[in-house]
Amino acid sequence: xxxxxxxxxxxxxxxxxxxxxxxxxxxxxxxxxxxxxxxxxxxxxxxxxxxxxxxxxxxxxxxxxxxxxxxxxxxxxxxxxxxxxxxxxxxxxxxxxxxxxxxxxxxxxxxxxxxxxxxxxxxxxxxxxxxxxxxxxxxxxxxxxxxxxxxxxxxxxxxxxxxxxxxxxxxxxxxxxxxxxxxxxxxxxxxxxxxxxxxxxxxxxx
Amino acid sequence: xxxxxxxxxxxxxxxxxxxxxxxxxxxxxxxxxxxxxxxxxxxxxxxxxxxxxxxxxxxxxxxxxxxxxxxxxxxxxxxxxxxxxxxxxxxxxxxxxxxxxxxxxxxxxxxxxxxxxxxxxxxxxxxxxxxxxxxxxxxxxxxxxxxxxxxxxxxxxxxxxxxxxxxxxxxxxxxxxxxxxxxxxxxxxxxxxxxxxxxxxxxxxx
Numbered sequence: 001x002x003x004x005x006x007x008x009x010x011x012x013x014x015x016x017x018x019x020x021x022x023x024x025x026x027x028x029x030x031x032x033x034x035x036x037x038x039x040x041x042x043x044x045x046x047x048x049x050x051x052x053x054x055x056x057x058x059x060x061x062x063x064x065x066x067x068x069x070x071x072x073x074x075x076x077x078x079x080x081x082x083x084x085x086x087x088x089x090x091x092x093x094x095x096x097x098x099x100x101x102x103x104x105x106x107x108x109x110x111x112x113x114x115x116x117x118x119x120x121x122x123x124x125x126x127x128x129x130x131x132x133x134x135x136x137x138x139x140x141x142x143x144x145x146x147x148x149x150x151x152x153x154x155x156x157x158x159x160x161x162x163x164x165x166x167x168x169x170x171x172x173x174x175x176x177x178x179x180x181x182x183x184x185x186x187x188x189x190x191x192x193x194x195x196x197x198x199x200x201x202x203x204x205x206x
Numbered sequence: 207x208x209x210x211x212x213x214x215x216x217x218x219x220x221x222x223x224x225x226x227x228x229x230x231x232x233x234x235x236x237x238x239x240x241x242x243x244x245x246x247x248x249x250x251x252x253x254x255x256x257x258x259x260x261x262x263x264x265x266x267x268x269x270x271x272x273x274x275x276x277x278x279x280x281x282x283x284x285x286x287x288x289x290x291x292x293x294x295x296x297x298x299x300x301x302x303x304x305x306x307x308x309x310x311x312x313x314x315x316x317x318x319x320x321x322x323x324x325x326x327x328x329x330x331x332x333x334x335x336x337x338x339x340x341x342x343x344x345x346x347x348x349x350x351x352x353x354x355x356x357x358x359x360x361x362x363x364x365x366x367x368x369x370x371x372x373x374x375x376x377x378x379x380x381x382x383x384x385x386x387x388x389x390x391x392x393x394x395x396x397x398x399x400x401x402x403x404x405x406x407x408x409x410x411x412x
Binding site: 048049057059060062063064065066067068070071074075087088090091092094095097098099101102103105106107110116117118119120122123126127129130134141144145 | 273300
């Protein structure tokens with residue numbers, strides 16, 4: 001059976017929701033960031049990167065949210081979480097998720113994880129000041145150029161939707177002016193009402 | 207026919223090599239970073255992110271290297287550039303490429319693109335000082351945990367190989383001690399001798 005290692009309030013929620021969407025049989029194990037459990041020997045044996053999420057399958061461990069989301073979509077094809085028979089449309093799904101991962105999430109990470117890329121307190125403060133601008137620019141691009149509606153990819157719900165929803169929960173903490181993002185905001189509201197989303201969040205906060 | 211927008215000495219080389227590996231019919235168009243062409247109205251109409259690479263297909267434009275590499279592998283299945291019929295093995299390919307994109311490339315980018323995440327000259331200098339450490343940590347993980355040999359994924363050459371090769375060209379500029387990375391270094395040397403790689407590089411530097 002599939003096992004998802006997660007931490008609350010992190011991007012692991014996207015894969016958690018996707019597993020619910022897929023109707024997968026799975027269980028979860030929480031990794032405590034409060035006690036730095038992600039860098040414990042036991043967890044590093046699962047994922048030497050010391051990050052969440054990790055997805056343990058019968059074949060081995062998978063990491064990296066875009067890869068895991070595509071894997072969930074491919075492994076549970078009846079759930080129709082990605083256009084699996086159309087390489088171009090699948091690539092559009094993947095391009096969106098790659099942007100979330102490598103640009104939006106990275107911009108966000110400069111608010112609290114500046115130590116990954118710098119050492120001085122003054123640099124961390126500078127990075128934190130820039131986050132509203134850099135994160136807002138990502139959302140402006142999503143709102144204007146990428147989001148089709150009603151779902152990210154248009155009429156079909158895909159694994160892009162839980163990933164956008166997950167990061168969009170952090171907009172206010174990043175001081176993004178959400179009033180300028182009506183599509184992203186409406187999407188977040190509609191996502192929050194889906195039973196799969198409610199169940200995944202309730203599990204993580206239990 | 208496929209058209210690849212690229213800039214020399216950037217990650218677009220990975221897709222360029224993959225198109226060669228695939229035996230694709232394609233042509234390329236150079237985007238001049240020297241004249242900030244990536245932010246020209248003409249290029250922003252192709253890719254509103256103002257980044258390279260962009261892949262123009264009959265169906266539309268694709269961006270984001272991990273998505274493009276998977277697309278090339280799926281569109282030219284005879285080239286066997288990814289394990290297309292094995293969702294787990296495909297996810298491992300994708301996880302590697304996602305790590306390159308969102309962690310290794312991002313760490314590298316703090317040497318010259320600090321303005322994306324900060325504003326002060328002192329922060330840029332701090333970021334630059336940290337790059338040897340942060341980039342080296344990525345390569346150490348690749349060397350120790352990810353690289354299987356002789357190719358990234360083991361016996362089978364995949365789209366992971368041109369992506370690793372492309373970024374590995376920048377190791378010395380990032381002050382990485384390559385003597386500690388014998389597998390990555392040997393891979394880079396073997397890659398550099400492949401005709402597809404030589405042709406892509408020669409095209410870009412012509």
